[in-house]
Amino acid sequence: MKIGIIICDRYYTCGGGKCLKAMKERAGGFARYSKDEPLELVGYSTCGGCPGGNVEYVPAEMIGNGAQAIHLATGLVVGYPPCPSQGYFKSYIEERYGIPVVIGTHPIPQKYYLVHQKLPSWEGMKDLRALLATEEIRKDYD
Numbered sequence: 001m002k003i004g005i006i007i008c009d010r011y012y013t014c015g016g017g018k019c020l021k022a023m024k025e026r027a028g029g030f031a032r033y034s035k036d037e038p039l040e041l042v043g044y045s046t047c048g049g050c051p052g053g054n055v056e057y058v059p060a061e062m063i064g065n066g067a068q069a070i071h072l073a074t075g076l077v078v079g080y081p082p083c084p085s086q087g088y089f090k091s092y093i094e095e096r097y098g099i100p101v102v103i104g105t106h107p108i109p110q111k112y113y114l115v116h117q118k119l120p121s122w123e124g125m126k127d128l129r130a131l132l133a134t135e136e137i138r139k140d141y142d
């Protein structure tokens with residue numbers, strides 16, 4: 001299974017450590033893939049900064065490298081505020097490029113979880129269970 005990852009440009013210096021760890025452990029957004037199935041990262045880029053202009057183009061490059069799914073990184077979910085366009089990005093990429101888009105990569109770190117729980121950050125968002133994982137796993141991604 002080949003995947004591409006688009007990160008929030010607010011974290012543009014991120015080295016991708018948590019995403020790669022989660023890919024290896026099949027945690028968070030990657031729990032959907034069997035551990036028996038090799039996972040290969042074929043593209044990694046930022047959205048390009050608000051309002052996310054790179055989302056229009058970068059999927060083509062990832063698909064050109066064989067991407068079969070694109071993940072919007074967990075940074076879009078845990079930023080303050082969470083990216084307001086994440087649902088739109090998913091719909092756009094799926095419609096324009098015909099490739100599944102998964103919201104989230106690594107499990108939500110506990111430190112973000114604790115703050116967002118006190119805020120209306122995730123109201124109306126679709127199923128976050130895979131990203132919330134367990135407290136033990138969230139702490140492991142702090």
Ligand code: SF4
Pocket residue numbers: 007008009010047048049050051052076079082083084085086
């Ligand atoms: S909030 Fe959304 S549009 Fe803005 S930089 Fe982050 S991912 Fe990109």
